[in-house]
Amino acid sequence: MPLLKGSVSLTRFRADLPHENAASQSERLLDALRLRAFEPIAVQGEEERAAGFVELENHTATDFSPTAAFQGDWLVFSWRVDTIRVSAAQLREELAAWSQAFENEHERPPSRFEKTEAKSALRKELRAVTPPTTKVYDVAWNLSTGTLQLFCLSRKVVDEIQAAIEKSFDVTLLPRSPQVLFDEQGLQDAHVKPTPELCWPGLTSMI
Amino acid sequence: MSRRQDAAFARGDIGVDGEATEETREAAEVERARAREQFLAGKTWLGREFLTWLLWRSESSDALLEFHGEPVHVLFGGRLTLKGVTGDVIELTVKGTEAAYSKVNRFALEHGLLIHAAKLKLTLGEKEFDFTLDAQLLDIRSAKLPDLLTDDEDDRIQERLFLSERLGDLVQTVFIHFLELRRTPEWKNTIVPEILDWLRADK
Numbered sequence: 578m579p580l581l582k583g584s585v586s587l588t589r590f591r592a593d594l595p596h597e598n599a600a601s602q603s604e605r606l607l608d609a610l611r612l613r614a615f616e617p618i619a620v621q622g623e624e625e626r627a628a629g630f631v632e633l634e635n636h637t638a639t640d641f642s643p644t645a646a647f648q649g650d651w652l653v654f655s656w657r658v659d660t661i662r663v664s665a666a667q668l669r670e671e672l673a674a675w676s677q678a679f680e681n682e683h684e685r686p687p688s689r690f691e692k693t694e695a696k697s698a699l700r701k702e703l704r705a706v707t708p709p710t711t712k713v714y715d716v717a718w719n720l721s722t723g724t725l726q727l728f729c730l731s732r733k734v735v736d737e738i739q740a741a742i743e744k745s746f747d748v749t750l751l752p753r754s755p756q757v758l759f760d761e762q763g764l765q766d767a768h769v770k771p772t773p774e775l776c777w778p779g780l781t782s783m784i
Numbered sequence: 785m786s787r788r789q790d791a792a793f794a795r796g797d798i799g800v801d802g803e804a805t806e807e808t809r810e811a812a813e814v815e816r817a818r819a820r821e822q823f824l825a826g827k828t829w830l831g832r833e834f835l836t837w838l839l840w841r842s843e844s845s846d847a848l849l850e851f852h853g854e855p856v857h858v859l860f861g862g863r864l865t866l867k868g869v870t871g872d873v874i875e876l877t878v879k880g881t882e883a884a885y886s887k888v889n890r891f892a893l894e895h896g897l898l899i900h901a902a903k904l905k906l907t908l909g910e911k912e913f914d915f916t917l918d919a920q921l922l923d924i925r926s927a928k929l930p931d932l933l934t935d936d937e938d939d940r941i942q943e944r945l946f947l948s949e950r951l952g953d954l955v956q957t958v959f960i961h962f963l964e965l966r967r968t969p970e971w972k973n974t975i976v977p978e979i980l981d982w983l984r985a986d987k
Contacts (some may be wrong), residue, residue: 580944580945581940581941581942581944581947583947584923584926584927584928585924585926585927585929585944586923586926586927587923587924587927587948587952588921589922589924589952589956638850639879643919645903648941648942648945649942649945651942651945653941653945656969684792685823717945717948717949717950719945722852722949723899724949724952724953726948726952730923730925752825753922753952753956754827754920754921754922755826755827755828755830755831755834755919755920755921755922755959756826756827756830758922758956758959758960758963759827759830759963762960762963762964762967764963764967768967769830769967771829772833772972772976774976775836775893775896775898775976775979776823776829776832776833776869776896776897776981777869778894778895778896778897779871779896779964781809781959
């Protein structure tokens with residue numbers, strides 16, 4: 578929980594909400610969180626990954642009461658990702674043991690089809706007894722300034738959270754990257770280019 | 785052939801004539817092409833020029849600028865990653881408390897390797913922020929926030945929120961300050977020559 582303690586790594590965006598009164602906006606924001614709330618992976622199901630919003634200080638809670646979700650000017654919450662990874666090595670071992678037992682019983686090795694079926698069944702069994710790995714990424718959105726911070730640097734996860742927030746809150750997130758800041762300052766490619774003396778000294782162009 | 789050349793020949797890096805083999809030349813060109821792509825994507829080159837300018841600027845004891853009425857100073861810390869698009873070396877990491885200000889580092893910068901990521905200390909008045917900044921997206925990594933003033937548990941979260949946002953705003957403000965300089969004739973006519981003089985100093 579980087580927001581609560583320790584060092585922080587963050588990716589920043591600008592996210593401006595349409596102007597509306599504070600009371601209706603609060604409720605709308607909490608509803609948006611609830612709509613995309615985290616749901617645990619079903620034990621007997623097929624999915625191996627689940628992701629969604631959870632409360633910042635309680636990663637099993639998805640009520641998003643005002644006291645849990647608002648800290649002064651900030652809306653705070655987390656993005657939880659649960660993954661079940663069936664160990665490939667363990668699956669290979671189980672399949673090898675099953676193949677041996679099959680051969681002992683039927684006095685012949687299993688066919689490719691039989692092995693595929695067995696592998697699928699074994700995988701399901703292992704999946705049912707493998708606990709999910711949980712990762713949580715904090716998010717803080719200053720509703721006055723429009724600054725949204727994701728406490729995460731993994732591009733894949735940042736993209737996923739960005740998409741979830743944009744869809745749930747009907748808002749566009751603008752990263753605070755060199756490209757976007759360059760555009761926001763009204764600069765144009767024709768007028769600001771790489772400095773040759775710094776980027777490729779001694780050469781006339783980038784070769 | 786020397787022993788080094790013998791080893792290079794055994795690896796297939798050079799031929800009997802001592803020159804790089806076709807495969808080695810192609811691999812190097814592929815690497816440089818990838819480096820050029822990364823350099824151009826999303827104006828990463830601008831982020832690198834920014835960090836390089838910031839290093840030069842940090843040599844001065846003058847404040848970078850004022851932020852909410854307080855002076856901002858910067859110091860580079862113990863680790864830098866430099867990247868380039870031409871030449872045999874396209875990436876270099878230097879480590880050491882004074883590595884950023886070393887002759888080795890200035891030599892690399894003088895030869896087209898710009899700063900891609902750096903450990904920085906930004907001081908805003910009495911507050912210090914230690915973190916790593918990267919040129920590609922201006923992401924802030926492993927930031928150590930200043931000590932909190934409050935002991936109250938509930939207020940601690942808000943104070944951390946305030947400080948992390950302040951750090952992000954600070955980085956953005958310094959970058960925009962750089963962009964404002966970058967768009968003026970002063971960049972080409974004064975600042976770049978001064979940076980080059982600084983890189984060549986002590987030779």
